[in-house]
Amino acid sequence: MHLAYPAVLSALLFCTGLYGVLARRNAILVLMSVELMLNAVNLNLVAFDVWLSKTAEETLHSGQALTLFTIAIAAAEIGIGLAIVLAVHRNRGTADIDRLRDTAEGHEPDGPDTDAPATGTAEKAEATA
Numbered sequence: 001m002h003l004a005y006p007a008v009l010s011a012l013l014f015c016t017g018l019y020g021v022l023a024r025r026n027a028i029l030v031l032m033s034v035e036l037m038l039n040a041v042n043l044n045l046v047a048f049d050v051w052l053s054k055t056a057e058e059t060l061h062s063g064q065a066l067t068l069f070t071i072a073i074a075a076a077e078i079g080i081g082l083a084i085v086l087a088v089h090r091n092r093g094t095a096d097i098d099r100l101r102d103t104a105e106g107h108e109p110d111g112p113d114t115d116a117p118a119t120g121t122a123e124k125a126e127a128t129a
Helices: 004-023 027-056 062-092 121-128
Strands: none
Touching: 004 027, 027 062
């Protein structure tokens, strides 16, 4: 098999993951897209390792070993990422990334009516309690 087939598949997977990271608003879908990008990199590492081992007659297979480390790091990353997303979802009630941008409590967004007194601070106090 030629090196072009896994390289093109890896590029397509990476571009799909990149689109998912840039276009999605749900934090879980963003984490899944990051995993898709990491798997594209793993496919590329293994394909180039096999190709280089055929040409250089190398038996070390360092690309496959690096892929195993990448899989272990990705598993730890997804575990910690899901724990953070679940904790934020329990506290805020949403996993929408756009709504989680302002994490400071009491931070009022700068708008055209910043001189007006804040109406609805009682509702915010009840929502955070």
